[in-house]
Amino acid sequence: MMNLIIRKIPFIFGLMLVGLFIPMLSCAKETMSYKHYPWSFTGVFGTYDLSSVQRGYLVYRKACASCHSVQYMRYADLQQMGLTLDQIDKIAKEDQIVDGKDAQGKDFYRPATVVDYLPSPYPNTLIAKSVNEGKVPLDFSRYGMGMGQQADYIMAILMGYQNPPADFKPDQVGMVYNRYFPGHQIAMRSPLTQDSVKYTDGTAATIEQQAKDVTTFLSWTAHPHLIERHRIGIMMVIYMTFIAILILIVKRKVWSNVK
Numbered sequence: 166m167m168n169l170i171i172r173k174i175p176f177i178f179g180l181m182l183v184g185l186f187i188p189m190l191s192c193a194k195e196t197m198s199y200k201h202y203p204w205s206f207t208g209v210f211g212t213y214d215l216s217s218v219q220r221g222y223l224v225y226r227k228a229c230a231s232c233h234s235v236q237y238m239r240y241a242d243l244q245q246m247g248l249t250l251d252q253i254d255k256i257a258k259e260d261q262i263v264d265g266k267d268a269q270g271k272d273f274y275r276p277a278t279v280v281d282y283l284p285s286p287y288p289n290t291l292i293a294k295s296v297n298e299g300k301v302p303l304d305f306s307r308y309g310m311g312m313g314q315q316a317d318y319i320m321a322i323l324m325g326y327q328n329p330p331a332d333f334k335p336d337q338v339g340m341v342y343n344r345y346f347p348g349h350q351i352a353m354r355s356p357l358t359q360d361s362v363k364y365t366d367g368t369a370a371t372i373e374q375q376a377k378d379v380t381t382f383l384s385w386t387a388h389p390h391l392i393e394r395h396r397i398g399i400m401m402v403i404y405m406t407f408i409a410i411l412i413l414i415v416k417r418k419v420w421s422n423v424k
């Protein structure tokens with residue numbers, strides 16, 4: 166019985182390797198329904214272009230943060246996009262956050278510090294709704310989870326503001342035409358304008374570039390550990406292959422005099 170198990174070890178390892186590869190391959194496969202962009206973070210070897218993530222954060226703060234929160238992210242988490250704590254400290258100090266009530270019972274504002282969570286624009290969904298045509302701007306903490314397909318969708322929405330067709334009739338005042346939003350009308354006006362941010366690395370802030378950067382930032386926000394996970398995954402496959410070969414050699418040696 167034991168012999169049989171030992172003989173089957175290479176086979177078992179082989180199966181385990183195949184088992185590791187199948188989910189990785191299925192991750193790489195994506196269906197396309199919108200214009201497809203070649204995102205660096207999709208596929209088995211996917212990684213984030215951290216300068217794009219940093220530019221995307223700028224766009225988020227400038228053009229999205231007045232409506233969409235990233236409520237589960239602390240300033241300190243921005244280290245993972247390649248910023249030092251000193252740089253983050255400066256960024257945090259530019260934001261005011263509510264820290265309880267003052268003696269008069271009013272919201273007490275103070276500059277944020279690295280340990281704070283990024284501020285949310287509205288105190289609750291009721292207020293969020295009341296100023297956004299009855300729709301709530303969703304929280305971005307996990308919004309970019311869907312990787313490439315989701316990123317293509319976000320791009321489509323951001324680039325999808327076009328002149329409405331002649332027969333376009335919004336259901337209610339404040340809804341605008343968007344070619345890709347389900348139902349073709351959306352309560353969000355086009356949030357991006359040419360050069361609405363100034364990139365310090367010299368990249369031209371066209372609408373498409375800002376859209377790509379903010380989309381990359383949203384994907385990164387949902388998977389801040391992707392680079393690390395992929396590195397470990399690849400090391401694991403190399404390690405397993407090495408062990409499988411080693412076991413095969415040992416098995417051949419042990420059984421070499423058995424005919």
Ligand code: HEC
Nearest residue numbers: 228229231232297300301302319322350351352353356379
């Ligand atoms: C003035 C407020 C406001 C700003 C600024 C804003 N949004 Fe929105 N956003 C909304 C609202 C409200 C909705 C919900 C729209 C609806 O359901 O009709 C929305 C919806 C969306 C959706 C569609 C979500 C879905 O349900 O599929 C995406 C994507 C999005 N926003 C991305 C962004 C990005 C990226 C930025 C910054 C570049 C941004 N938004 C800036 C208010 C805003």
